[in-house]
Amino acid sequence: MPEMRTERAITAKSPFELRVQGARGMPEPDVRMALVTGDMGFLHSFTTGATVDGPGVRVVAWTSGCMWRCQYCHNPDTWALTNGSPVSITQASEELRKYRHGLKVMSGGFTLSGGEPLMQHRFAVKLLTAAHGMGIHTALDTNGFYGDRLSDEELGPIDLVLLDLKAWDPQKHLKLTGMEVAPTHTFAKRLAALRKPIWVRYVLVPGVTDDMDEIGQIAAFAAGLGNIDRVDVLPFHQMGKYKWQQLGIPYPLADTRPPDNDLIDRACDVFRAAGLTAY
Numbered sequence: 001m002p003e004m005r006t007e008r009a010i011t012a013k014s015p016f017e018l019r020v021q022g023a024r025g026m027p028e029p030d031v032r033m034a035l036v037t038g039d040m041g042f043l044h045s046f047t048t049g050a051t052v053d054g055p056g057v058r059v060v061a062w063t064s065g066c067m068w069r070c071q072y073c074h075n076p077d078t079w080a081l082t083n084g085s086p087v088s089i090t091q092a093s094e095e096l097r098k099y100r101h102g103l104k105v106m107s108g109g110f111t112l113s114g115g116e117p118l119m120q121h122r123f124a125v126k127l128l129t130a131a132h133g134m135g136i137h138t139a140l141d142t143n144g145f146y147g148d149r150l151s152d153e154e155l156g157p158i159d160l161v162l163l164d165l166k167a168w169d170p171q172k173h174l175k176l177t178g179m180e181v182a183p184t185h186t187f188a189k190r191l192a193a194l195r196k197p198i199w200v201r202y203v204l205v206p207g208v209t210d211d212m213d214e215i216g217q218i219a220a221f222a223a224g225l226g227n228i229d230r231v232d233v234l235p236f237h238q239m240g241k242y243k244w245q246q247l248g249i250p251y252p253l254a255d256t257r258p259p260d261n262d263l264i265d266r267a268c269d270v271f272r273a274a275g276l277t278a279y
């Protein structure tokens with residue numbers, strides 16, 4: 001894979017900035033080769049100092065490419081793989097190396113998020129393994145659909161999985177995300193068998209994912225796994241609304257408001273009633 005495409009500096013940018021066509025002009029065979037080898041990945045953005053994507057202060061790399069179509073997605077510009085900028089595994093690893101001491105001091109680490117990072121699973125494995133090898137705590141933020149792409153051995157260098165559980169009922173999940181829920185549950189059970197810690201992430205959307213019975217079923221499932229360190233109830237927000245508009249994609253939640261504190265508290269209480277720690 002030619003290094004010349006990756007010489008652009010990796011600069012910290014918010015995932016809430018719209019970014020498209022970062023890999024414009026890259027030949028299709030090069031894109032395919034990157035996915036096969038993992039020698040190159042496609043990053044939408046790269047942030048430092050994040051505090052919500054795993055323990056401590058984190059460096060977060062946001063990959064491009066996602067096969068889900070969540071109604072509440074705040075980064076629809078990450079759906080297309082080629083909206084990300086090509087970055088070699090060497091360059092990404094060296095960038096991380098700059099932060100390794102600081103991350104240890106701040107009890108933080110590195111989180112690979114997206115998009116869906118396992119769309120580029122070879123690159124994800126290589127980058128997380130490299131970070132782990134530097135002594136950096138590693139987290140993978142995933143919807144879990146492609147969890148079976150990673151062997152048990154490849155899961156080894158991943159210290160924590162941030163797993164999105166979006167809906168319980170299969171039909172609701174299909175409507176909300178466009179994809180089936182079963183592979184995510186299979187991956188969650190596998191992580192439990194491996195005793196791999198999970199932080200569950202649940203996006204709370206008024207009128208869409210605020211059915212307390214549904215949340216109770218997710219809570220019961222999660223509690224039964226035995227490897228859930230915490231649950232983050234993430235309030236829906238409209239920071240990505242302009243992206244849907246600028247990309248010309250019909251946005252089903254254009255008029256939906258964020259949940260109020262009472263609704264957030266009630267959702268957290270449902271998880272707590274199942275014996276989980278929820279924020």
Ligand code: SF4
Binds near residue numbers: 069070072115116
């Ligand atoms: S899985 Fe994440 S990136 Fe993909 S559509 Fe859903 S919210 Fe967006």
